[in-house]
Amino acid sequence: MAGFESAPRAPGSAARRRFRRVRARSHRVADRPDRPDPEDQAQPLDPRDERLGPGAVADDRDRRQQQRAADRPGDRGAPERPPLVADPLGAGLRDRDRSRPAGEVVGEADVGPADETGPERQREPDVGRGQPVRGLGDRAPVQVDHGRRQQQQVADRQQQQDDRAGAWPAEDVAQGQAPGEQHPEGDLADGDQRDEHPPTAWRPSGPVPSAGGLKRGPPNGGAGAPAGATEGRTAAPPARGADRSRPARPIRRARRGTPSRAAPPSILAPMLVAIDGPVGAGKSTVARAVAQRLGFTYLDTGAMYRCVALAAIEDEAADHVRDVAVLHIDFEGDRVLLDHSEVTEAIRAPEVSRRSSQVAADPHVREALVDRQRKLTERGDWVAEGRDIGTVVRPDAELKVFLTASDEERAARRAAQTGRGLEQELADLRERDLRDRTREASPLRRAEDAVELDTTGLAFEQVVERIAALVAEVRQAANRERT
Numbered sequence: 112m113a114g115f116e117s118a119p120r121a122p123g124s125a126a127r128r129r130f131r132r133v134r135a136r137s138h139r140v141a142d143r144p145d146r147p148d149p150e151d152q153a154q155p156l157d158p159r160d161e162r163l164g165p166g167a168v169a170d171d172r173d174r175r176q177q178q179r180a181a182d183r184p185g186d187r188g189a190p191e192r193p194p195l196v197a198d199p200l201g202a203g204l205r206d207r208d209r210s211r212p213a214g215e216v217v218g219e220a221d222v223g224p225a226d227e228t229g230p231e232r233q234r235e236p237d238v239g240r241g242q243p244v245r246g247l248g249d250r251a252p253v254q255v256d257h258g259r260r261q262q263q264q265v266a267d268r269q270q271q272q273d274d275r276a277g278a279w280p281a282e283d284v285a286q287g288q289a290p291g292e293q294h295p296e297g298d299l300a301d302g303d304q305r306d307e308h309p310p311t312a313w314r315p316s317g318p319v320p321s322a323g324g325l326k327r328g329p330p331n332g333g334a335g336a337p338a339g340a341t342e343g344r345t346a347a348p349p350a351r352g353a354d355r356s357r358p359a360r361p362i363r364r365a366r367r368g369t370p371s372r373a374a375p376p377s378i379l380a381p382m383l384v385a386i387d388g389p390v391g392a393g394k395s396t397v398a399r400a401v402a403q404r405l406g407f408t409y410l411d412t413g414a415m416y417r418c419v420a421l422a423a424i425e426d427e428a429a430d431h432v433r434d435v436a437v438l439h440i441d442f443e444g445d446r447v448l449l450d451h452s453e454v455t456e457a458i459r460a461p462e463v464s465r466r467s468s469q470v471a472a473d474p475h476v477r478e479a480l481v482d483r484q485r486k487l488t489e490r491g492d493w494v495a496e497g498r499d500i501g502t503v504v505r506p507d508a509e510l511k512v513f514l515t516a517s518d519e520e521r522a523a524r525r526a527a528q529t530g531r532g533l534e535q536e537l538a539d540l541r542e543r544d545l546r547d548r549t550r551e552a553s554p555l556r557r558a559e560d561a562v563e564l565d566t567t568g569l570a571f572e573q574v575v576e577r578i579a580a581l582v583a584e585v586r587q588a589a590n591r592e593r594t
């Protein structure tokens with residue numbers, strides 16, 4: 112996903128010296144023997160395993176390794192969740208406002224004018240402890256390395272799909288058929304050649320990008336088969352890299368003898384699922400699992416703010432100030448890299464959590480991150496989570512979910528995750544929530560057209576299930592509109 116990259120600078124310049132940094136917590140990536148293997152990365156986090164009881168997770172930084180360990184066979188199963196008390200989706204899907212153009216800011220994103228991003232801006236104190244975090248606008252527009260790589264992967268996949276589609280006779284494509292697809296009155300002459308997909312309703316095309324990196328997809332595409340992908344027909348995988356405004360290709364037939372006119376072709380248009388909500392509502396674990404299940408790419412925007420926060424803390428310790436614009440943030444699978452060093456665990460430290468909600472209130476920090484998040488998600492299928500995805504980053508998202516849970520439940524989840532006391536977690540999350548909800552720049556709020564999903568008392572799997580069902584519903588509605 113995201114990375115900040117510096118504008119070109121002269122070697123040995125004062126700016127370069129100024130930005131030289133000391134990283135206390137992080138290690139060079141190449142020095143990390145404990146780098147998780149791709150198999151581990153492919154496994155969705157199971158929140159139940161993070162509630163394994165006292166001492167299961169001693170420290171915030173250990174939680175991901177412990178999660179991975181807990182994912183291994185033979186580990187303790189999940190405690191039973193209380194039964195569902197109410198249908199959190201009672202309101203169902205609301206009418207979507209499709210009149211808004213992509214990327215339009217409908218929230219309160221306060222992107223300062225250019226003249227506020229110069230030296231004056233650099234002297235402004237950070238919202239939190241008076242530590243300056245330089246405005247991102249005082250350098251050339253930031254770029255995200257991983258974003259470029261990922262977009263390239265997306266484009267490559269799209270090219271492969273295009274190559275396949277290129278062989279399709281125009282008249283078949285116009286009728287929503289794969290080349291040589293059988294008409295109900297005729298049999299296939301070369302069906303074997305077309306049975307390249309298993310008869311599973313739907314599956315992602317090869318590795319599934321996640322959190323910016325490639326992940327293995329579920330073995331059979333998971334149960335989150337998009338609407339319209341009926342048995343015996345294999346839908347074209349989500350058109351990764353496709354322009355969101357471009358209609359996706361028609362489905363390909365998977366089985367000999369399946370009548371193609373019995374049902375109108377299902378079309379899988381590129382889709383963005385926006386998941387917003389307060390601290391500990393389950394956004395990242397749920398978003399990751401939904402993305403993996405559907406073969407979408409997962410974007411953890413909170414990690415980007417956390418990287419900025421970590422950089423600010425490090426700068427404080429090293430008694431220098433880095434320009435946020437020269438920070439380099441990368442995602443490799445589930446790993447987060449800051450200036451090429453792994454910070455996956457470091458950015459989860461309580462101190463960084465607190466600081467991240469402070470730097471996130473800086474409009475200039477937001478401006479650069481939001482811009483990047485928009486660019487990243489403009490092509491392909493995404494599950495993006497944060498605080499302002501549905502309101503500011505992508506108000507045009509096809510599906511918006513606002514995840515909530517009671518303060519007490521969220522604190523309990525966090526306590527199980529970190530091993531810290533419930534009261535401490537409760538106080539911390541309330542403090543962060545308050546700051547996130549009351550800041551001037553893009554405060555946390557539910558988009559009007561978001562589906563609110565109260566996860567109090569819901570098991571993680573139920574939440575994932577609900578969102579996958581909503582995705583299917585949205586796709587069904589989109590297909591109905593088209594046909």
Ligand SMILES: Nc1ncnc2c1ncn2[C@@H]1O[C@H](COP(=O)(O)OP(=O)(O)OP(=O)(O)O)[C@@H](O)[C@H]1O
Nearest residue numbers: 158161390391392393394395396524528569570571
């Ligand atoms: N439905 C659920 N039931 C129980 N635990 C859950 C559920 N969803 C998530 N969790 C657990 O709650 C904890 C917090 O979840 P997560 O980190 O995904 O929240 P978040 O909304 O992303 O929080 P933050 O905004 O602070 O990053 C994790 O340990 C996660 O495994």
Ligand SMILES: Nc1ccn([C@H]2C[C@H](O)[C@@H](COP(=O)(O)O)O2)c(=O)n1
Nearest residue numbers: 412413414416467468471497498499
């Ligand atoms: N889109 C986003 C994502 C995150 N933030 C802020 C708010 C949080 O306090 C902080 C860390 O996020 P988390 O990893 O806990 O989801 O970053 C935001 O303002 N906008």
